[in-house]
Amino acid sequence: MAKKANIKKDKVKKIVIDKSKSIIDAPSGMFSDKINEPFAHEMIVSKDRSENLTPKQRKRKWKSMANYFSANSLWMLMYCTGCCAIELPQAMTSRYDMERLGMGPMATPRQADILLITGYLSLKTLRRLIYTYEQMSEPKYVVGFGPCTLNGGIYHDSHAVINQLDQYVPIDLYIAGCMPKPEAVMNGFQDLIDLIEVGEATGWKDYHARYEWYKQNQKEALGEVMIHDEFHE
Amino acid sequence: MTITITDFLVAFGVAFCGWALQTSVSGITRKTVARMQKRYGPKWYQNFRDIFKLLNKRAITHGWVYDFGVIMALAGIIGTAMFTPVANIVVFKGYDNFFVFVYLFAVGMLGMAMSASGSGNPLASIGVMRALTQMVGYEVPFMVIVLALIHVRDTSSISALVDIQQASGWNLVVMPIGTIVGFICLMGMLGKKPFDTYIAPAELASGPMVEYGGKQLGMLMIMHEIATFVEISLFVNLFLGGGSNILEFLVKYFIVYTLASYVSNVLGRFKIDQVVTFYYKIPILLALIQAGMLVIFGWGV
Incomplete structure (x- = not known):
């Protein structure tokens, strides 16, 4: 035996x-x-x-x-950088009611499961975004809103804005539209839930696997990822 | 009286069923509140999903005080729930004293305060300080009422108080003003609006919970549900005559929690100084009037 x-x-x-x-x-x-x-x-x-x-x-x-x-209990952290953020209140309140999908807003990165990046990211906010993303506990998912996170959108030729967000953090889902309507936002969240349920939203594993690659891209864009100000030292 | 191993198992059963009950009831309340706001709302078992999701997540640590405090909080609250008389189930007969609850409850709360401070986040310290300040606010009127009750009934055992109420009328009828004060203090204990100053998500980033994520947050959610179960049961036993059977107790429990949630959903949040001033003005005055009526004049006894 x-x-x-x-x-x-x-x-x-x-x-x-x-x-x-x-x-x-x-x-x-x-x-x-x-x-x-x-x-x-x-x-x-x-x-x-x-x-x-x-x-x-x-x-x-x-x-x-x-x-x-x-999949059925997604707590959001809203990184409201751009105009797409204005579509989230409608999706959250009575008209579209995000809570029926089990989603809700959370106060801090530690508690959150998904990070919503709503629009363009300047180099200054990218540093904070990387800090925030790395503070979230796994499994964690990232949703990019609008063309600004995909290819720069209308800010594609700006000197201060990054164009392709998925070079710096892994993105699980993009929602199209400039800005996406609340229907599109809800549809996107339903797609994300389906992806997680079949186990295909694996961005956070990719961040582990290709950590050096992501870090190198971050360094190339920012020079240094560390933030030097009175709140971070 | 000897305490056997069966008693401990039954007591654990009470704590576990209390957790399951409160998690379901708060899920149902989420649904009905959503309907009041013309929404569909989540499934009634959404809180179970939230807890199991959190236990599934990976956890980080901020040092052993942070981890130990969470375990101490959960254990303290489970210990308190084990003494709770539910209808005619009184597990440790003779030990279900009101003061046992007061002291054991503090273990859980102190564990949480210790753990939150151990996380090192300043917002957590502010949250803990506010929670303790609020406790100073609601404990005084609540204690005035309960001590007056204990004085006239000549016992501090919860199950004995329930038996007296079953025989000679609920305390809701005997001391209506006291019951109102008790309910206001219950709102403060549960941290429902307008007394949710120490959570305050938009202001303190959820206060003591600011650094919690993953398993620790899941354990704190379980602790919160059991703590709510103990507090509501205490209110039902002290003022609404407990229950002669489980069904009666559950109905009363459901009504009290739902009422507290509905009141909470139509009010805004007090500032912390407004909380203390409020408790030291109206509830304490009402409590003193009620205590005078009971102890000096003996009205309604």
Whole structure:
């Protein structure tokens, strides 16, 4: 009996190591602190309860449960930089009622799940945005509003505004329109929920996997990511 | 009286069912409030989804005081909930004293204050300071009323007070002014508007909760639901005659929480100095009048 248990443990370990080779495809590691060992903890805990399932099925079950909860309770942090922010009050209040999707505004980056970037970003605000994004706890998602986050929009030739936001932070979803109507905003959020439920909104894993690349882009644009003022020292 | 392991299991059951009950009731309230505002509102189980989502997230830490305080807060509140008499379920008979609640409740609140201060964020410190200031405000009128009640009934056991009320009429009838004061103080305890000065999302960025995210915030949400359960149960037991069966208790519980939420949804927020001045003007005056009527003249007893 003891021998059997040992073999099983080995199997579990082996599978974990195999899966950790491709970090981007790995399932969300919800109790694990290391990105390289997703679900190592769960697999051992849940082994006794669902003995009939293969490790792969078990992993999928846990993953889908975690995705269900993440998708249906999205707390927003609104980074209201540009004009698209004006479309959010309608989406939030009685007319379009974002709360029926389980979404709501939150006060701080620590509590939030999605970061809404509503419009253009100047170099000065990009620094703060990177700080904010890195403070959020994982899994976290980013939504870009309008063409300004996609290719610079009407500010494409400005010296002070970045053009392609996804070079600096990973974006999970863009919402089109200048500005997007509240219908488009709600539709976009529904799409984001669908993406999270099937586990395809993996921007935060991409940020881990290509961290050096993102940092290099940030440095090229900003010179230095650190902020030197009286609030950050 | 000997306490067996079964008692502890039943007590844990009370705490767990209290959590499940309060989470469902607050979900239903979210829905009905949304309907009042001509919205659809979330599903009634949205709060469960929020809690499980938070427990799913990865957590960061700001030091061991921050982590330990959260656990202390949750444990203190679960401990308090274990003593709560629900209808005719009194787990630890003879220990369900009013003062046990007062002291045990402080453990949870102090744990939270310690943890929030341990996060090192100045907004959290301001939030904790405001919460304690508000506590100074509502505790005085509440204590005046409850001590007068304990004096005339000659017992401080919650289940004994419930039994007296079952026999000779609810305290809502015996001391109507006192019940109003109790309800105003309950609003302060729950942190409902206009007394949500210490949360104040637009002003303090949610006060003590400012640095919490992920698992710690999930644990604090569980703690908040159980604390609400204890406070509402206390009000129902002290003023509305508890319940002779579970159903009666649940109906009263639902009415009290829903009423508090509805009142909260049509009011704005007080400033912290306005909270204390308010409590030290109207509720304390009403409380003293009620205490005089009870203790000196013996009206309604």
